[in-house]
Amino acid sequence: MQVVVRGKNMEVTPALRDYAEKKVGKIERFFDLPLTAQVTMQVQRDRHIVEVQVPLNGMLLRGEEASGDMYSSVDLVIEKLEKQIGKFKTRLGRRLRQFEPAVGAVVGEDAGEGEYRVVKTKRFPVKPMDVDEAVLQMNLLGHDFFVFANSETERINVLYRRRDGNYGLIDPEF
Numbered sequence: 001m002q003v004v005v006r007g008k009n010m011e012v013t014p015a016l017r018d019y020a021e022k023k024v025g026k027i028e029r030f031f032d033l034p035l036t037a038q039v040t041m042q043v044q045r046d047r048h049i050v051e052v053q054v055p056l057n058g059m060l061l062r063g064e065e066a067s068g069d070m071y072s073s074v075d076l077v078i079e080k081l082e083k084q085i086g087k088f089k090t091r092l093g094r095r096l097r098q099f100e101p102a103v104g105a106v107v108g109e110d111a112g113e114g115e116y117r118v119v120k121t122k123r124f125p126v127k128p129m130d131v132d133e134a135v136l137q138m139n140l141l142g143h144d145f146f147v148f149a150n151s152e153t154e155r156i157n158v159l160y161r162r163r164d165g166n167y168g169l170i171d172p173e174f
Contacts (some may be wrong), residue, residue: 001028001035008042016041016070023078024052030085033057041070048073052081056125061085062141084140126156134159135167 003021005012009042012020024037040051047066050073054061061084064078128151129137138146138159145160150171158170 001025001037003037003039004038007039008040010041010043012041018073020050020074023074024103025076027054027061027081027085030082030089031056039074043070050074052077054081058125059133059137060124060131060141062140070169088136088140128154131157131159131169 001023005016005017005020020039020041024039028035031057035054035056037052037054040053042049046064046068048068048070049064050070051064052062055165059083061160063077063081063084065073065080067073067076126147126149128149130151134146134148134150134157137148137163138144145158147153147156149156152159153171155171155174157172160168
């Protein structure tokens with residue numbers, strides 16, 4: 001497993017790098033695929049934050065944890081990712097076998113007009129998927145909404161988590 005460790009506003013020591021690589025490498029045992037993981041470490045006041053992202057054949061496994069110690073944060077994020085993998089293992093395995101790698105399409109935001117400003121633009125690959133896979137991906141990311149290309153309607157849809165715990169789907173008509 002290839003693990004890229006980088007620090008944001010901090011220098012990553014060799015001991016911390018080795019520890020993160022060893023711990024993140026444990027995720028590989030859940031998959032038969034060669035994986036690449038990106039580990040980002042940062043310190044904000046008294047919080048040591050670790051974010052791990054593992055692209056999985058068009059999907060993204062992501063976890064972020066913070067604690068008072070960087071080593072503890074690494075342990076917590078790996079524990080979180082292992083729970084996510086265990087929870088979604090059967091669905092993940094089925095999806096990974098079913099789909100080919102994503103094509104590099106890009107979705108972004110345009111600059112706002114008037115008094116509104118776009119302060120951040122995210123770009124990500126869009127691959128056709130059904131609503132069930134979009135729910136899975138949204139839960140893996142830990143987000144409340146997810147933009148995806150619906151494989152059934154061939155349109156861009158937005159999936160969101162409702163306050164009652166269910167999901168809503170926005171399917172625009174042109």
